Amino acid sequence: MEPESFEFYWEDFPVGQLRPMGRHRFTQEEIIAFAQQYDRQRYHLDPERAAQTLFGGLIASGWHTCAIAMRGMCEAYLSRAACLGSPGLESLKWLKPVRPGDEIEFRAKVLEARVSERRPEVGLTKFLWDGVNGAGEPVLTMEGWQMFSRRSADSGGRTT
Amino acid sequence: MEPESFEFYWEDFPVGQLRPMGRHRFTQEEIIAFAQQYDRQRYHLDPERAAQTLFGGLIASGWHTCAIAMRGMCEAYLSRAACLGSPGLESLKWLKPVRPGDEIEFRAKVLEARVSERRPEVGLTKFLWDGVNGAGEPVLTMEGWQMFSRRSADSGGRTT
Numbered sequence: 001m002e003p004e005s006f007e008f009y010w011e012d013f014p015v016g017q018l019r020p021m022g023r024h025r026f027t028q029e030e031i032i033a034f035a036q037q038y039d040r041q042r043y044h045l046d047p048e049r050a051a052q053t054l055f056g057g058l059i060a061s062g063w064h065t066c067a068i069a070m071r072g073m074c075e076a077y078l079s080r081a082a083c084l085g086s087p088g089l090e091s092l093k094w095l096k097p098v099r100p101g102d103e104i105e106f107r108a109k110v111l112e113a114r115v116s117e118r119r120p121e122v123g124l125t126k127f128l129w130d131g132v133n134g135a136g137e138p139v140l141t142m143e144g145w146q147m148f149s150r151r152s153a154d155s156g157g158r159t160t
Numbered sequence: 161m162e163p164e165s166f167e168f169y170w171e172d173f174p175v176g177q178l179r180p181m182g183r184h185r186f187t188q189e190e191i192i193a194f195a196q197q198y199d200r201q202r203y204h205l206d207p208e209r210a211a212q213t214l215f216g217g218l219i220a221s222g223w224h225t226c227a228i229a230m231r232g233m234c235e236a237y238l239s240r241a242a243c244l245g246s247p248g249l250e251s252l253k254w255l256k257p258v259r260p261g262d263e264i265e266f267r268a269k270v271l272e273a274r275v276s277e278r279r280p281e282v283g284l285t286k287f288l289w290d291g292v293n294g295a296g297e298p299v300l301t302m303e304g305w306q307m308f309s310r311r312s313a314d315s316g317g318r319t320t
Contacts, residue, residue, distance in 0.1 A: 093248035
């Protein structure tokens with residue numbers, strides 16, 4: 001059991017809950033800087049070469065969009081949650097390009113929640129996280145599970 | 161049709177092909193720097209708080225591992241390929257923690273390949289990308305499709 005206490009435990013994410021994860025405006029400078037570090041493809045890196053591609057101009061790396069979604073998730077709840085990690089994603093879709101100047105709104109929705117059979121002090125929560133552009137189009141969707149300590153496990157004095 | 165020519169087209173990724181994507185040693189400094197920017201969770205950010213968690217110490221953000229895999233992918237083939245993007249991932253698994261000092265070896269394997277029905281000048285390729293630690297354990301697996309221009313489409317003078 002961790003000594004610290006948290007604002008959010010498994011019980012705080014009931015099925016159906018919708019939580020805003022903030023907005024982010026992607027700038028050309030930031031898109032290029034991320035691409036230079038992690039994703040050196042012509043349509044993420046170089047406006048002139050990008051203009052020759054089917055995208056017709058610079059677009060953000062999908063990993064950049066994910067990283068900003070993650071930052072928003074941490075600010076919205078995860079940094080203050082008794083989270084025990086994630087085994088990965090069941091689905092990750094880059095649905096529309098994110099272009100310089102686009103402002104993306106990120107959101108979390110709780111799809112499923114259950115207690116771990118093997119470890120009853122742990123709860124699992126399945127989320128749909130998405131990012132929507134100014135035209136209301138989803139640019140990113142992610143589905144996956146996060147594990148959290150249960151609040152009752154903390155107050156009930158059970159040990160892990 | 162893009163004016164530039166590339167080293168790799170769809171034909172250059174036959175089913176079964178295995179391609180190394182380099183190695184990367186994750187340092188504590190780099191793990192913390194990535195977490196500060198994108199993933200402010202206690203086990204990615206702070207060695208002392210991380211030691212109190214079930215991970216028993218600092219671990220890299222899963223997104224950090226993905227970003228480094230992507231960098232290796234670009235160096236291995238993608239920056240020199242006629243790639244037309246990716247719709248996303250069908251699966252993304254963070255199987256084992258990546259800890260400071262871990263050296264991860266990244267690889268790409270071609271699982272499936274087909275020509276687009278709607279756009280015969282485009283080919284689709286399904287990859288399994290993974291990262292393996294020094295003990296031979298996979299720490300990351302990702303499965304997904306990338307789209308590439310076909311070499312024949314380029315030399316045959318078809319238009320998109």
